Amino acid sequence: MSHEQFQSCIEECIRCMQACNHCYAACLKEDHVAMMKECIRLDRECADICAFAAQAMSMNSSYAKEICRICAEVCEACGNECKKHEHEHCQRCAEACFACAKACRDMAA
Amino acid sequence: MSHEQFQSCIEECIRCMQACNHCYAACLKEDHVAMMKECIRLDRECADICAFAAQAMSMNSSYAKEICRICAEVCEACGNECKKHEHEHCQRCAEACFACAKACRDMAA
Amino acid sequence: MSHEQFQSCIEECIRCMQACNHCYAACLKEDHVAMMKECIRLDRECADICAFAAQAMSMNSSYAKEICRICAEVCEACGNECKKHEHEHCQRCAEACFACAKACRDMAA
Amino acid sequence: MSHEQFQSCIEECIRCMQACNHCYAACLKEDHVAMMKECIRLDRECADICAFAAQAMSMNSSYAKEICRICAEVCEACGNECKKHEHEHCQRCAEACFACAKACRDMAA
Numbered sequence: 001m002s003h004e005q006f007q008s009c010i011e012e013c014i015r016c017m018q019a020c021n022h023c024y025a026a027c028l029k030e031d032h033v034a035m036m037k038e039c040i041r042l043d044r045e046c047a048d049i050c051a052f053a054a055q056a057m058s059m060n061s062s063y064a065k066e067i068c069r070i071c072a073e074v075c076e077a078c079g080n081e082c083k084k085h086e087h088e089h090c091q092r093c094a095e096a097c098f099a100c101a102k103a104c105r106d107m108a109a
Numbered sequence: 110m111s112h113e114q115f116q117s118c119i120e121e122c123i124r125c126m127q128a129c130n131h132c133y134a135a136c137l138k139e140d141h142v143a144m145m146k147e148c149i150r151l152d153r154e155c156a157d158i159c160a161f162a163a164q165a166m167s168m169n170s171s172y173a174k175e176i177c178r179i180c181a182e183v184c185e186a187c188g189n190e191c192k193k194h195e196h197e198h199c200q201r202c203a204e205a206c207f208a209c210a211k212a213c214r215d216m217a218a
Numbered sequence: 219m220s221h222e223q224f225q226s227c228i229e230e231c232i233r234c235m236q237a238c239n240h241c242y243a244a245c246l247k248e249d250h251v252a253m254m255k256e257c258i259r260l261d262r263e264c265a266d267i268c269a270f271a272a273q274a275m276s277m278n279s280s281y282a283k284e285i286c287r288i289c290a291e292v293c294e295a296c297g298n299e300c301k302k303h304e305h306e307h308c309q310r311c312a313e314a315c316f317a318c319a320k321a322c323r324d325m326a327a
Numbered sequence: 328m329s330h331e332q333f334q335s336c337i338e339e340c341i342r343c344m345q346a347c348n349h350c351y352a353a354c355l356k357e358d359h360v361a362m363m364k365e366c367i368r369l370d371r372e373c374a375d376i377c378a379f380a381a382q383a384m385s386m387n388s389s390y391a392k393e394i395c396r397i398c399a400e401v402c403e404a405c406g407n408e409c410k411k412h413e414h415e416h417c418q419r420c421a422e423a424c425f426a427c428a429k430a431c432r433d434m435a436a
Contacts, residue, residue, distance in 0.1 A: 014341055021385035028150050034142045041137055044153060045279055047386070051378055052270055058348035059374070061263055062295075063288055070284045077280075123232055130276035154388055156277070160269055161379055167239035168265070170372055171404075172397055179393045186389075246368050252360045259355050262371060 005106065006057060009068065012096075012103035013054040016075060019089075019096035020047035023082065026089040038081050039090060046078035046097060053104065065108050072104035114215065115166060118177065121205075121212035122163040125184060128198075128205035129156035132191065135198040148190050148199060155187035155206060162213065174217050181213035223324065224275060227286065230314075230321035231272040234293060237307075237314035238265035241300065244307040257299050257308060264296035268318060275325075283326050290322035332433065333384060336395065339423075339430035340381040343402060346423035347374035350409065353416040365408050366417060373405035373424060380431065392435050399431035 024043035027036040053071040056064045079097030082090040133152035136145040162180040165173045188206030191199040242261035245254040271289040274282045297315030300308040351370035354363040380398040383391045406424030409417040 010345065017382070018337065018385045021382060021387075025387040028146050033146055037137050037142055040149070045274075045281065047382065048270075048273075049281070051382055052266075055266075055344070055348060055374065055378055056263075058345045060348075060352040063263065063267070063292055066288045066291070070281055070288070073284070074281055119236065126273070127228065127276045130273060130278075134278040154383075154390065156273065157379075157382075158390070160273055161375075164235070164239060164265065164269055164375075165372075167236045169239075169243040172372065172376070172401055175397045175400070179390055179397070182393070183390055246364050251364055255355050255360055258367070 009103040009107040010054050010057050012100040013050040013057070013071065016096040016100035017047045017050035017054065019093040020044070020050065020078065023087075023089045023093035026087065030087065036085070039085060042074070042078040042081050043093065046074050049074050050100060057107075068104040069108035072101045072108060075101035075104065118212040118216040119163050119166045121209040122159040122166070122180065125205045125209035126156045126159035126163065128202040129153070129159065129187065132196075132198045132202035135196065139196065145194070148194060151183070151187040151190050152202065155183050158183050159209060166216075177213040178217035181210045181217060184210035184213060227321040227325040228272050228275045230318040231268040231275070231289065234314040234318035235265045235268035235272065237311040238262070238268065238296065241305075241307045241311035244305065248305065254303070257303060260292070260296040260299050261311065264292050264315060267292050271322065286322040287326035290319045290326060293319035293322065336430040336434040337381050337384045339427040340377040340384070340398065343423045343427035344374045344377035344381065346420040347371070347377065347405065350414075350416045350420035353414065357414065363412070366412060369401070369405040369408050370420065373401050376401050377427060384434075395431040396435035399428045399435060402428035402431060 020043040024040055024047065027033070027040045027043065030036050049067070049071045053064070053067045056067045061067070075097040079094045079101060082094035082097060129152040133149055133156065136142070136149045136152065139145050158176070158180045162173070162176045165176045170176070184206040188203045188210060191203035191206060194200075238261040242258055242265065245251065245258045245261065248254050267285070267289045271282070271285045274285045279285070293315040297312045297319060300312035300315060303309075347370040351367055351374065354360070354367045354370065357363050376394070376398045380391070380394045383394045388394070402424040406421045406428060409421035409424060412418075
């Protein structure tokens with residue numbers, strides 16, 4: 001794992017955390033909130049594990065890879081849910097999730 | 110601030126974190142989720158700051174009192190929202206929030 | 219996984235988080251801090267993942283088991299380091315770590 | 328508070344979190360770790376509250392301003408400690424802390 005790959009994975013986690021937090025807050029304001037339940041739930045889980053992974057990597061934790069492996073799974077699940085919804089915040093979040101999932105899988109490999 | 114008061118405030122924060130997390134997950138499964146938006150949002154904020162305050166106090170942070178002061182405000186707001194709803198998880202959460210708000214106010218004083 | 223096992227694992231994580239935070243703060247005040255480097259580092263990682271696992275379990279996260287699996291590893295490593303040191307805070311922390319590692323392994327199984 | 332100021336404060340918090348985490352890990356590896364005790368302790372507190380503030384702002388928390396007010400204080404204290412030490416990681420961290428303190432004060436105003 002080169003320093004560049006490491007830094008790039010931290011940045012994807014932070015971008016994804018922000019996209020998920022933004023999508024989470026926006027979903028809670030949508031009219032049809034009942035349709036957004038699963039999106040709200042996964043946005044929250046995804047933002048939290050992305051923040052946790054970014055902290056772990058930037059303090060050089062011995063468990064960073066294992067945390068990234070779970071983070072990749074959560075990002076994948078959150079991206080799959082988000083892409084079902086047409087809201088722009090959901091579509092953007094899905095993109096950030098898939099990019100982060102890829103970076104975390106590479107990191108965990 | 111005696112050691113007993115300190116430990117008791119940590120325990121109230123942890124109890125409140127658990128009640129908020131339980132209420133948050135249950136609200137996301139309710140039929141009338143649109144009515145629960147504000148409860149979901151505040152449960153999440155309250156659980157997170159309670160966890161943060163419990164960590165700060167147990168590692169003897171210099172900022173523990175200031176964090177508890179904000180925690181008391183969030184708990185108060187979350188308790189006021191929860192008590193409007195008849196679900197048992199909301200009523201229990203309101204109780205935990207008010208008890209934690211009191212402990213945090215005493216801690217911050 | 220029964221409700222009792224679940225609740226008991228949350229409680230072990232919270233106990234371990236507190237013991238690690240207490241040990242972390244105390245190690246930073248020891249005279250021979252150079253000998254405590256690894257203990258400080260692992261206490262911090264262990265407290266953080268225990269807090270994360272307790273939150274995940276109490277909000278019924280789909281990833282709770284996977285987080286507990288990593289948590290068990292971190293607890294095991296932290297307990298092994300702590301038990302090398304004679305300070306009472308280290309010995310108590312080692313006990314809390316091993317109890318939490320066991321609860322998390324059972325949870326993850 | 329314009330959207331640009333908001334986003335810029337999130338970015339300063341994230342930069343500061345990374346600088347503090349890097350400095351924390353590096354301090355724990357220094358030969359004269361006893362001299363770095365206070366730096367280690369404050370790096371950790373600062374990274375944690377910066378991460379918390381970044382999450383709060385990006386999910387549009389009602390308490391973001393109050394959290395930023397405490398974050399500014401922690402950043403100021405951490406920057407003042409870091410700038411006493413000649414290690415490059417400490418000097419860089421001090422810069423990130425002061426920039427973040429300023430952004431958080433503006434945000435809290």
